[in-house]
Amino acid sequence: MTRSNDKLKAEVMRLAQSGRHLTTRQAAIYVGLTERTLETYRDIGKPPRFIKIDQHVRYPITFLDEYLRASTQGCATPCHAKLHHNDAMQIESSHAQTNQEIR
Numbered sequence: 001m002t003r004s005n006d007k008l009k010a011e012v013m014r015l016a017q018s019g020r021h022l023t024t025r026q027a028a029i030y031v032g033l034t035e036r037t038l039e040t041y042r043d044i045g046k047p048p049r050f051i052k053i054d055q056h057v058r059y060p061i062t063f064l065d066e067y068l069r070a071s072t073q074g075c076a077t078p079c080h081a082k083l084h085h086n087d088a089m090q091i092e093s094s095h096a097q098t099n100q101e102i103r
Contacts, residue, residue, distance in 0.1 A: 021051070021058035030064050031071075 012029045015022060028035045031048065042050060042057065048067030050059050 016061050021060050024057055027059035027064055
């Protein structure tokens with residue numbers, strides 16, 4: 001991975017940990033797909049789920065984690081995810097912990 005890709009991945013991880021919604025480009029990095037693949041999946045109604053805010057497509061982290069979980073079931077290694085499944089689970093756990101603290 002090149003230095004710029006490392007920076008992008010680090011930025012995506014930071015956004016994921018903050019619980020923010022990701023753009024298509026960021027979501028593609030998070031799940032290990034191309035932007036074009038995510039666009040195609042949207043067009044045909046295939047996961048991961050997304051939301052539209054005005055005309056902007058956004059991917060909530062919970063939707064992406066759900067997709068990663070579903071796509072790794074029964075696989076010895078993540079099917080599509082370049083981001084390791086354990087990293088995604090750690091982020092999800094962090095979100096749950098943050099939500100508990102807020103309550």
